[in-house]
Amino acid sequence: MTNKRINEVKSITKKRGQLTIEFFDNFGKIRQKDTGLIPTIANRQKLKRLIPEFEKDLREKQETREIKTLGQYADLYLELSQNHSQIVMKTGHVKRYLAYFDKDIYPKDIKLSQVKHFFANLRKRDGTPLVRSTKKHWRNTLKGIFQLAFEDGEIERNIISDWQLPKQDDPPSNVRPFTQEQVKKLLLLSKDTLHNYIGIGIHTGMRPEELVGLMINDIDFENGLIHVRRAITKLSTNTHTKTKSSIRKVPIFNDAIPYLKSQISFAREKRSLYLFCRKDGSTPRDIEDVTGHAKYVDKNGKLQHNDGPWHVLRKQVPGLERAKLHWTRHTFAVQMLKSKKFEPQEVAGMMGILLETLYNHYARYIDNSYTEIDRSISLYTA
Incomplete structure (x- = not known):
């Protein structure tokens, strides 16, 4: 396996009517730098003599550039999220991430296998596993932190964006609407x-x-x-x-x-x-x-x-x-749907949710009422 070439010149080429230096950056990606010199033999020789100095400059810039740690990006993420409605929840996520990965680690040194291990063992305080829908909130927080590092050029890609939580068999929700008698x-x-x-x-x-x-x-x-x-x-x-x-x-x-x-x-x-x-x-x-x-x-x-x-x-x-x-909310949704006096879209609007969410969360509580229909209706008669 060959070593990745970084911070060195690849070639001198002619582009856009001038000589251009192609080089590998710190991540091994090919970059270009226009020189403004016209493509003559003399100018090519001049650039070749300058290559050692150019590569030295690339390395020195990399060495003097401050690289932020996971902890620094996490702090920045929370600072930018101050107006988010769930900032306290995100702060809790960050504390757990820094305790697990270490606040002084660089984002580029975190492997996807470590991320998978963290999520596979994510538990509540009482030791019970988190359901997948809750883990999505945790993933979004970590994805946001890595995105800041990606935008700064500290990592080649956001590994959290490219990774999806595996499906899992979660226990059924214990949310139940109140019956009319219970109300x-x-x-x-x-x-x-x-x-x-x-x-x-x-x-x-x-x-x-x-x-x-x-x-x-x-x-x-x-x-x-x-x-x-x-x-x-x-x-x-x-x-x-x-x-x-x-x-x-x-x-x-x-x-x-x-x-x-x-x-x-x-x-x-x-x-x-x-x-x-x-x-x-x-x-x-x-x-x-x-x-x-x-x-x-x-x-x-x-x-x-x-x-x-x-x-x-x-x-x-x-x-x-x-x-x-909070089951009063679920009770309202189910009773509205059962009444058959309101369109599902109207109920969703009153509750401030999407129609898809209404069906996913509440349709299961409507029993088999759809079987009680007028079977004499002709579906294809004008």
């Missing part, structure tokens, strides 16, 4: 802010972070609309919504009005602009301000289970012992 019991047994959250959630299909980010002036009773403009979550330092399509107008169903008005009264009583403000009237920080923390570590370092309002409520409804409050 009745949840509303009957809940009270105050949690009661209003459930009432608004099942009638709007809004994401938890969107509900937490609702402000009084977002509610337009006159036109029957909720303006979704922001999202609040502990995973982000800003209030950007999940996607651009998440910024939308959601119709206010009549059944949602009492819950909205009740929560607005609570916010005004606390002198807050946010519907789901904290008990002291301060700006909400996350959905856990409504649910309570599922788990926490006490002063002795022991893991304790919280008795927050949602965690107490779900234990009182059969079948919901491990349910998540």
Whole structure:
């Protein structure tokens, strides 16, 4: 196997009416440098005498050029991502990457086999493997870091862009829409802010972070609309919504009005602009301000289970012992589709998602209702 030629001249050729030096750069790729000299024998001889000096200059430039480490590119990536809605999540990714690969390693020294090993052994804190859809977020972060190195010419190609996560058999999602009976019991047994959250959630299909980010002036009773403009979550330092399509107008169903008005009264009583403000009237920080923390570590370092309002409520409804409050969104989607009074595109628009996403996530909950059709319909009669 021959060694790759780097930082040396390949040939002197005639191009564009002048003499051009073709040379191998630091990655072994052929580059060109126009000299401005006309193609004569004397000029060719002159360039040949200058070749040693030219190659020396190439090597010195490479030696004096500062090469950034993975840690430096990771810091730059986070700096450029400060306005991303999931910057906190990306920061967590970066910490794990630097701990695994080492912050002082150069991107060019990272092999694809190492990347594959990292993803194959990626686990949650409790040791359970990550599902493929979650690994995609991790891959995007690493791809972004490598892209910066590629654009600087530190690597020949972005190996993460060229690599796809292998398919894996993930366990089925435990997301379940609430049944109508469960919804009745949840509303009957809940009270105050949690009661209003459930009432608004099942009638709007809004994401938890969107509900937490609702402000009084977002509610337009006159036109029957909720303006979704922001999202609040502990995973982000800003209030950007999940996607651009998440910024939308959601119709206010009549059944949602009492819950909205009740929560607005609570916010005004606390002198807050946010519907789901904290008990002291301060700006909400996350959905856990409504649910309570599922788990926490006490002063002795022991893991304790919280008795927050949602965690107490779900234990009182059969079948919901491990349910998540954000299932109100899934409940809305399924009930809208089951009603057959709305086009799927309308439901997708209300929820701020693509039509494809609606089908992929929620069509499986519609049972076999398509079998209950009028079979007397003639498909080919005008």
